[in-house]
Amino acid sequence: MSVIAVLGAGKIGEALLSGLLHGGRKPGDLLFTERHPERAAELTARYGVAGVDVPDAARRADVLVVAVKPQDIDPVLAELAPLLRPETLVVSLCAGLPTSLYERKLPEGTPVVRVMPNTPMVVGEAMSAISPGRHATGEHLAVVEELLSCVGAVVRVPEAQQDAVTALSGSGPAYFFFLVEAMIDAGILLGLPRNVSEQLIIQSAKGAAKMLAETGEHPVTLREAVTSPAGTTINAIRELEKHGVRAALLAAIEAARDRSVELGKG
Numbered sequence: 556m557s558v559i560a561v562l563g564a565g566k567i568g569e570a571l572l573s574g575l576l577h578g579g580r581k582p583g584d585l586l587f588t589e590r591h592p593e594r595a596a597e598l599t600a601r602y603g604v605a606g607v608d609v610p611d612a613a614r615r616a617d618v619l620v621v622a623v624k625p626q627d628i629d630p631v632l633a634e635l636a637p638l639l640r641p642e643t644l645v646v647s648l649c650a651g652l653p654t655s656l657y658e659r660k661l662p663e664g665t666p667v668v669r670v671m672p673n674t675p676m677v678v679g680e681a682m683s684a685i686s687p688g689r690h691a692t693g694e695h696l697a698v699v700e701e702l703l704s705c706v707g708a709v710v711r712v713p714e715a716q717q718d719a720v721t722a723l724s725g726s727g728p729a730y731f732f733f734l735v736e737a738m739i740d741a742g743i744l745l746g747l748p749r750n751v752s753e754q755l756i757i758q759s760a761k762g763a764a765k766m767l768a769e770t771g772e773h774p775v776t777l778r779e780a781v782t783s784p785a786g787t788t789i790n791a792i793r794e795l796e797k798h799g800v801r802a803a804l805l806a807a808i809e810a811a812r813d814r815s816v817e818l819g820k821g
């Protein structure tokens with residue numbers, strides 16, 4: 556089995572390590588690098604995976620998964636470039652960064668796959684979109700697909716769509732959490748105890764997501780089925796439309812896309 560090293564074990568890096576372990580990978584087949592020693596010690600204690608330095612990761616790993624913030628990429632690639640073995644596959648999880656940036660800074664011919672995952676990876680429900688760089692083959696894509704299918708669903712997209720994907724599913728969980736937080740507050744406004752409000756909204760979100768995933772029905776059809784003539788829901792929908800919630804979502808997601816493009820320009 557191939558050895559996978561995660562470079563930068565923060566939120567996404569840890570989610571990937573834990574998901575791969577749940578998916579049956581052995582701790583000995585995984586490595587990570589982490590610039591904060593106390594964070595590294597915590598992860599090794601929690602998962603039994605070794606924290607190593609970049610030279611060790613480059614020497615031992617078949618797949619290097621880059622999971623540092625986009626703003627931290629330069630020193631990572633500068634350290635990696637002279638150490639990289641030609642057969643090593645580089646997988647980038649970084650928002651905005653194009654495969655061409657890696658190809659420019661790493662040795663000629665390095666296979667790179669760009670991925671946009673999301674945090675539901677921690678519960679095995681990630682949505683990951685993958686795109687090949689110039690030197691990545693179908694086999695490289697299959698390796699990444701197999702790896703990420705341990706932690707959720709995987710879709711292949713042209714790299715030109717990755718900034719939109721980042722805005723939609725990369726950041727997407729945050730929009731749902733924001734909505735849930737606001738709806739729980741509404742329960743408080745209406746006088747419900749917080750724990751009751753939380754349970755009502757989280758179970759409703761889970762049920763709605765399951766209906767969307769399992770019935771194959773369009774969201775409009777599902778919403779119409781809740782919206783009775785002269786009933787309660789239509790009054791709420793009128794307020795949502797009056798306050799421009801649909802337009803706000805379109806603008807918000809467009810702004811996230813623009814930021815992803817900007818991050819790619821360095």
Ligand SMILES: NC(=O)C1=CN([C@@H]2O[C@H](COP(=O)(O)OP(=O)(O)OC[C@H]3O[C@@H](n4cnc5c(N)ncnc54)[C@H](O)[C@@H]3O)[C@@H](O)[C@H]2O)C=CC1
Nearest residue numbers: 563564565566567588589590622623624625627649650672
């Ligand atoms: N958090 C999210 O929802 C998502 C994040 N991403 C991408 O994943 C990447 C990581 O994001 P997060 O995990 O949220 O950030 P984070 O800040 O939690 O994790 C980054 C980790 O990298 C470490 N690090 C930085 N430079 C390093 C270096 N030179 N050597 C070793 N470790 C180093 C930091 O100490 C930190 O633990 C970003 O590029 C982000 O765009 C992608 C999809 C979703």
Ligand SMILES: O=C(O)[C@@H]1CCC=N1
Nearest residue numbers: 650721724725726727
């Ligand atoms: O906010 C961010 O930049 C990262 C990328 C997608 C989700 N979180």
